[in-house]
Amino acid sequence: MTGTPARAAPSAGARARWRRGGTPSLPPLPPLLRLLIGTQLAFNIGFFAVLPFLAEHLGTAVGMAGWLVGLVLGLRTFSQQGLFVVGGALADRYGVRPVVLAGCALRIAGFAWLGWAESTWAVIGAVLLIGFAAALFSPAVESEVARQAVCWEEGGGGPRTRVLALFTVAGQAGAFVGPLLGALLLAVDFRTVCLAGAAVFVLVLAGHLRLLPQHIPGRAAAPAPGGARALLRDRRFLALCLAYGVYLLAYNQLYLALPLEVERAAGSQAPLAWLFALSSALVVTAQLPVTRWATARLDLRRSMAAGLLLISAGFAAVAxxxxxxWTGGAALLPSAGLVVLLTLGQMLLAPAARAWVPDLAGEGRLGLYTGALSSVSGLVVLAGSALTGSLLEAGLPAAVPWLVLTALPAAAVALLPRHGPVRP
Incomplete structure (x- = not known):
């Protein structure tokens, strides 16, 4: 595990408790983990208060053409997801605190700029700043959560996947609350929404200035340069990235293939809001029980494999x-089945993937590897989304695109490293 001199084996009693599925009263999380999990909640509240309303604002208030709106949104994604590896490497080199604080400051500036941006170039500059801010703080926070989760596990507190599942729940709760806040403030204007998002990050910045340690015990400094070359030669990690990328590509179909199917079946995309709400509710209510079940019965590889197969089954239901x-209300049942199975697959797969990274990262390289997991898998999504869009528009028999989407997650099971760590 990166950042600790040696691994302390969990006690036999702890291993037995985990295999039984846990105890009603696990030890409380340490203050740093509570701070980082709360950070994820706040990050997503601030971000999703603004993002769902950005495209409409750019098209109506700013008057951008549809292709230009798409370009702006794509640039935001690239400046965030594509540069995660940079933020992770910086966190390894300079520590979590300065990178998180810098990211918060840039996000505040970006949201404020976006609120007043009226020209195309001003909007592009603002969204690039907003995206790069996340590329700084997100991998720093995620890598430290993973490191602290391993320390908690090694101290007998419980499986690391429980901590990472709680991190996922916090993020999903923020993604649910954020749009509600934004919708309320949109009654004033979009600038108010942006300022509210900036205000959330002002609070996060102030909290971290006070509470986030300057030097986190046990965190190793990055070794000499060369980590990127070692990462690119790490076949096990790259295989994990590709499998995780296929999962993200499948998840991206909630925004690409699913809307088309819902509109075909129902005559409009109005039911999408209910399907997205169903997914969020499942994560918030079922993530921790699902993780507890998986921890007691599956190692990390099997948990990821089961998640991929559930996702494949969801696409098979539509295919x-x-x-x-079919059309009408009943025709939405396969889409609902896809959402349920894809979300359940996500609950098995995402915590396991992030729990696996500390075992693959070299000493002092956890930030780099955490960022690379997002960046490499983001490239898979970028390429795969273009191919998926072509399939959906190619005039093929109705089931063909869905059969391809069914096959991809099933095939990705073979990409998972064969000799991953086994849960103790």
Whole structure:
């Protein structure tokens, strides 16, 4: 595990408790973990208060053409996801605190700039700043959560996947609350929404200035340069990235293939809001029980494999019914099945993938590897989304695109490293 001199084996009693699925009263999380998990909640509240309303604002208030709106949104994604590896490497080199604080400051400036931006170049500059801010603080926070989760596990507190599942729940709760806050403030204007998002990050910045340690005990400094070359030669890690990228590509179909299917079945995309709410509710209510079940029965590789197979089954449900071309309320059942199975697959897969990274990262390289997991898998999504979009528009038989989407997660099981760590 990166950042600790040696691994302390969990006690036999702790191993037995985890295999039984845990105890009603696990030890409380240490203050640093509570701070970082709360950070994820606040990050997503501030971010999702603004993001869902950005495209409409750019198209109506700013008057951008549709292609330009798409370009701006794509640039934001690239400046964030594509540069995670940079933020992770900086966290390894300079520590978590300065990188998180810098990211918060840039996000505040970006949201404030976006609120007043009226020209195309001003909007592009603001969204690039907003994206790069996340590329700084997100991998720093995620890598430290993973490191602290391993320390908590090694101290007998409980499986690391429980901590990472709680981190996921906090993020999903923020993604649920943020749009509600933004919708309320949009009654004033979009500038107010942006200022509210900036205000959230002002609070986060102030909290971290006070509470985030300057030097986190046990965190190793990055070794000499060369980590990127070692990462690119690490076949096990790259295989994990590719498998995780296929999962993200499948998840991206909630925004690409699913809306098309919902509009075909229902005549509009109005039911999408309910399907997204269903996904959020599942994560918030079921993530921790699902993780507890998986921890007691599956190692990390099997948990990821089971998640991929559930996602594949979700696409298969749509593929099986698509040739019948049903319409109406009942025709939405396959789409609902896809959302449920994809979300359950996510709950098994995402915590396991992030729990695996500390075992693959070299000493002092956890930030780099955490960022690379997002950046490499983001490239998979970028390439795969273009191909998926082409399939959906190619005029093929109705079931063909969905069969391809069914096959991809199932095939990705073979990409998972064969000799991953086994849960103790």
């Amino acid at each position: 099986a019914t698509r040739p019948a071309a």
